[in-house]
Amino acid sequence: MTSTDEAHEKAREIVLAESVWWGWGPAEAHDPLPDSTRLLLARLGIPARPRPPVPLAEVRLPASRLPDPARAALAAVVGDGEVRVDDVARIRHCRGRSTTDLLRLRAGDASAAPDAVIRPADHDEVLGVLRVATREHLVVVPFGGGTSVVGGLAPPERGDRAVVALDLARLDRLGRVDPDSGTAELGAGLRGPRAEALLAEHGLTLGHVPQSWEYATIGGYAATRSSGQASGGYGRFDELVVGLRVATPVGGWELGRAPASAAGPDLRELLLGSEGAFGVITQVVVRVRPLPARRGYEAWSVPDFATGTRLLRSLAAGDLRPTVCRLSDETETVAGLARPTRSGGERGGGAVGCYLVTGYEGDDRAVEQRSAAVAAVLLAGGARRLGAAAGQDWEQGRFRAPYLRDALLDQGIFAETLETAGFWTALPGLYAAVRDALTTTLAAAGLAPVVMCHISHLYATGASLYFTVVCGEGDDPIGSWRAAKAAATDAVVATGGTITHHHAVGTEHRPWLDAEIGDLGVEVLRAVKRTLDPAGILNPGVLVA
Amino acid sequence: MTSTDEAHEKAREIVLAESVWWGWGPAEAHDPLPDSTRLLLARLGIPARPRPPVPLAEVRLPASRLPDPARAALAAVVGDGEVRVDDVARIRHCRGRSTTDLLRLRAGDASAAPDAVIRPADHDEVLGVLRVATREHLVVVPFGGGTSVVGGLAPPERGDRAVVALDLARLDRLGRVDPDSGTAELGAGLRGPRAEALLAEHGLTLGHVPQSWEYATIGGYAATRSSGQASGGYGRFDELVVGLRVATPVGGWELGRAPASAAGPDLRELLLGSEGAFGVITQVVVRVRPLPARRGYEAWSVPDFATGTRLLRSLAAGDLRPTVCRLSDETETVAGLARPTRSGGERGGGAVGCYLVTGYEGDDRAVEQRSAAVAAVLLAGGARRLGAAAGQDWEQGRFRAPYLRDALLDQGIFAETLETAGFWTALPGLYAAVRDALTTTLAAAGLAPVVMCHISHLYATGASLYFTVVCGEGDDPIGSWRAAKAAATDAVVATGGTITHHHAVGTEHRPWLDAEIGDLGVEVLRAVKRTLDPAGILNPGVLVA
Structure with missing residues (x-):
């Protein structure tokens, strides 16, 4: 095992x-x-x-x-x-x-x-x-x-x-499995571990592993456009969705007749990210793959975050994305939150560089070919191998962050995250602007924030940025965080990122939705909501007013 | 060259x-x-x-x-x-x-x-x-x-x-090119050849090559969810779209701030396939790639269409799609329409099997690795090499089909195509049902149809089917074809395919749109149209009434 x-x-x-x-x-x-x-x-x-x-x-x-x-x-x-x-x-x-x-x-x-x-x-x-x-x-x-x-x-x-x-906890069944087409029907209330256990009985995997995997559900993944830690190998959840079954106030609705279609707009993409405002997703037909014969992780040290970012760009542009790929910036590396099982991070004084984890899943040959090709790019770019054991550190702690947050809150220490994504060219400016906004706002409130960041989702055209903030609670942690988050989101909008890469809109990001999709985009969402939920009973205030 | x-x-x-x-x-x-x-x-x-x-x-x-x-x-x-x-x-x-x-x-x-x-x-x-x-x-x-x-x-x-x-012919400019992010802004009126020529000046390619490439435009590709002959390597056009600029009767609209986002539904997917009914696409930001160092084609003979279909499924499931992959059924192989530069197809009597073309584009190593891996699967599955020259036959004739149709019409011979896609498990039934519907309906009209088919777009979960029909014109070719197309589309709906894989809805497929996306889907499209085109000035009757 x-x-x-x-x-x-x-x-x-x-x-x-x-x-x-x-x-x-x-x-x-x-x-x-x-x-x-x-x-x-x-x-x-x-x-x-x-x-x-x-x-x-x-x-x-x-x-x-x-x-x-x-x-x-x-x-x-x-x-x-x-x-x-x-x-x-x-x-x-x-x-x-x-x-x-x-x-x-x-x-x-x-x-x-x-x-x-x-x-x-x-x-x-x-x-x-x-x-x-x-x-x-x-x-x-x-x-x-x-x-x-x-x-x-x-x-x-x-x-x-x-x-x-x-x-939706009782909608927890695995429906029809079609191994030849590589699809399976999953009840919306299935949590990550249970969904994987049921698929494993058929020798299959979904491969969608967000940090919330232990509790988050299939329906929630779809409703929020979730992206998992292995997105480089398996894709974002929206890329894994083949079909959807939805209960709306005006009736049931099923979508997804073929792997691809030109029969008008792809309306599955209107339900993905609909956050319970248009209907209740009750079943998702997902793409599944054979259980990988092999999984392997290794860790690297790269000279700095800018160099690491360029290396990841090379990998993505060359169609060489690892299954898992996570690059911590200097602060996250020093703080050791990239390796939650080892507090304090790398020691040893001097320049510690940036911690990078790469992981591969697949058959033996695919894992070997891909890891060798990635290693060649990384080594040529100045990365240094830290080895497989260091990679396992991350792997073993991959679901621990929310537990660590509880332990911090128990000690009156505030910890929260936010995330965005941008095109490669925009990424350095986006990174600097968000970090500065968070640091400045929280420092002004006297909270001495530690602001850390990692890249964990790569695309040919850009990548995600995931920020973690740790600071004292102060007198008004909720108010202080709201101000910091608002400043950070303003910075995202100003520097060309998306207001959320995989956390969804909810109520928190709604004030910036028009900046993201335009006034017309918001009007279109309202029109869709009026059509599917004319009485406005579903999740009012979430996604659209 | x-x-x-x-x-x-x-x-x-x-x-x-x-x-x-x-x-x-x-x-x-x-x-x-x-x-x-x-x-x-x-x-x-x-x-x-x-x-x-x-x-x-x-x-x-x-x-x-x-x-x-x-x-x-x-x-x-x-x-x-x-x-x-x-x-x-x-x-x-x-x-x-x-x-x-x-x-x-x-x-x-x-x-x-x-x-x-x-x-x-x-x-x-x-x-x-x-x-x-x-x-x-x-x-x-x-x-x-x-x-x-x-x-x-x-x-x-x-x-x-x-x-x-x-x-839109005058909207023919290449805008901002961002080689680091691998994106480029293309005017909606740019035709395929001109778009490629402009990108080639930057060492880049779009790689979208549908059969209509000589005349079809960037805006049209987006508005119809086009899929090109090299979709296995470059993706469908909807997968190449990063951003869109649209002029609607209620104002301009821009979408696409990041490579991926969870900021609600992906509204780009609502404009892709909107067929001019929601707005006029004026610019598309597309993903571009470096011009491939190498292109190569080869041809194969596989024992029969069912075997070939299973082989293509193996390739797609194993993430081994060639850049171009096209499998003709027995009839298309015999008729030689798979090799339009050689009329009459393979001779030599006896079982000719099915003609399969595979093509690769990329750097030397990628082309060699992929073609070797694909060849291993094909040879193990009973395919026989016909060689590179036979592959070039297809390649040189790839844009000739519409010219051949003109020559047939000049001689009073009717030729038309239709296409669908389905999950792998549904594909054999879909193939048989559509072929039978076309044959039966046209034969009943006394038109002795030749019904041919090929698979040319592979997905992990399924594939497309592209049918070509050649028959006499008879007294009422338009009426006869309408009846045959209706019977074929009924068969598609009954056997679980999509009513169109890459030709769009237009007016012709509209009667079946509710079967494809449900009554609620049609209602949602109408609501979006009312929002963006309240006076109903845009392309009335196309996509939605």
Whole structure:
């Protein structure tokens, strides 16, 4: 068994356990903040001070406003036991997993919790729920893994209508598998580990492994245009989608009759990224591949981020993308967050350069050919091999970042991420502008931020940038972060990046959507929403107003 | 110079010459029907009888209905000389280049000709034309190369409003070239040969080479989701589009800020395939690649079409697609239409099997590695090498099919094509059903059809099927073909294919669009059209009603 198999296996076990209500993953998977990380942060002027979440009993939760007739009507569709209005269910479906979401929850603020949680069993029950919601004037928030980091799971204001979280967990079946065509039908509520386990029984893999993999769902991947850590080998999730089944307030809809078509616009691309605002994705037909015979990772040191970026450009332009490819900038390398199992990063004094991880999956020959060709480019460009063990470091810690964030929050230390992408020519300016915006804004609030970045998704024409910010909480961490994020997003728009590469729009990015797609783009989305959701019951305020 | 370079060079010269008004390409590029083809068809019961087009002077053309105020307003935008209402300009912009379009034209029927032809110089002039059209209640038909084969260029009925063909020929500039990002801005009116010539000055290529390449335009490729003969290496045109600039009746619109984004639905995919119904594409930012150092073609014989199909599936599943890959079925192989420079196909009696062409473009090492890997799969699967010369046969004739059609029509012989695509598992049933539908319907009309097919676009999950039909004209070739096409499209829908893989919807496929994308899909397209073209001036009846 390769180390990835072990990591997948471990994640599969973890996912059986319910996550803590105030953070990520089960309690037993949490470790306290390592002393070395604590020391490093203290040296950077970010002292730790214990800040545990409030006890569950102290969480402030408004009374459920679900009217009795609506409750009865919902129960008639999904069954009595699948309409829950108890505190625990509601708190567990309160907001998503952005750091500001967690800060509110940890402080006992569950004011954005839904009034009820309903769990339909299948597509038809989802249609039934939408019919009831239309009749009873309910708001419906489709809920997959609950891992949104952009405010995709809570109406921006508590209005007059009762809000129900539509939890898709029971839509968890593997449908028809067509190995000759390389396609499989996956229920929207399947989480990453379970989807892979079911496909593995057929010798197949989806290969979509975002950091949220342990909890995020197939439907959520589609609704948010997710991109996984192995996007270089398997593609973004939108590239893996062959067909979609959707329940809308005006009826069911299926798309995807062929591998490619010229029958007008590709409407699958209108549902990918629709964030629950146009309909509820209930099933996705995905492209699958044979389980790779081999997986391998190795690590490199490149002289600096600019050199590394140019090297990655060469790889992408030469059609030589590794399955996994992740280049940390100097700060992320020094901070060691690129190797979360080794706190403090590379030591040894002097120029540490930038940490680069490359990974390959496939049959023996493909892995050997590709890794050799990539190595030739990297070595010619001044990269130095750190070896396979260093690569495994990243691999073994690939799902650990949200656990580390919980440990930081436990110590009153703020950590959050944002991401963008741009064409290769725009990338250096984009990188500098976002880093400066984050640093300046948070420093002005007296928070001594550490701003780190990595590139982890390569395209022929450009790449993604993923920023991580660690700083003290200060007096108003939510307000400080909002200001910093706004400044960073303004910088993205000004320097030609996209407002989000794989986190979606939600409520957080909506103020910049017109800058991204134009006023006409926003008008078109509104027209589509009016057509599919004429009563405006679906996820109001998310994606479009 | 490789043979492809020569072919491109020849096409470049051809494109300087204006096409004949009744068919394809300049008169001097036409050859009479080869005697061997004539004999072969006679043996199949399809006798030749001369049927030349009527003289231009005998073409029946309704008087232009463009009102004087509208004409003056248009001239104020584009200049007097670019508003043409003369017969020749109008006849040259009458309908597209389907065989039924040509049959009507050759018989002197130009009843569907636009009332005027206007040629704006740039994006702003296109916006100006749309403003005039809205005010003056004109219908605007965007016109690129005029090569539509699905009725994409003429309103289905001659209504009350005057119709202007918006010819984009003057939007023919190469804009910003970004070699580091591998992108280039191309004017929508650029034809294939000219676009390649301009890019070649920068050492770059687009690599999009559909059969209509000599005349089709960049804007048309985007508006119809074109797919080229080298799609295995370069991708479909929609995969080559990075950004779009569009003029709509409600204003200009630009999309495409990054190589990938999760900022909601990908609205570029709503404009790709919009067929002039949502707006006029004025510029496309495309992905470009370095000019290949090497191009090579070879030909194979595989035992039968089913075996060949399975071999192509193996190649696609193993990520081993050749740049060009084209497998003819038994009938196409025997008829020799797969090798148009050699009429009569392979002789030698007995089982001829199926003709397969593979082509590669890239640097020496990539071409050698890929062709060797593909050859290993093909040889193991029972394919027999026919050699490079046989491959060159196809390559040299790659743009000849529309000229051959003209020669057939000159002899009273009907030839037309249709295409679809399906998942690998569906492909054999799709192939049989479409072939049977065409054969049965045309045979019932007493037309002794020859129905041929090839696969020319491979995907991991499936492939395209491209059918060519040759038969006698009979008394009512247009009516007979309509019936056959309807039966074939019904068969496509029933057996799980797409109604069009790369020819678009136009007016011809519209009756089946709801079967393809559902009633909700059609409603969504209508909502988008109402938003972008509220007065319904753009290409009415095409794509959506």
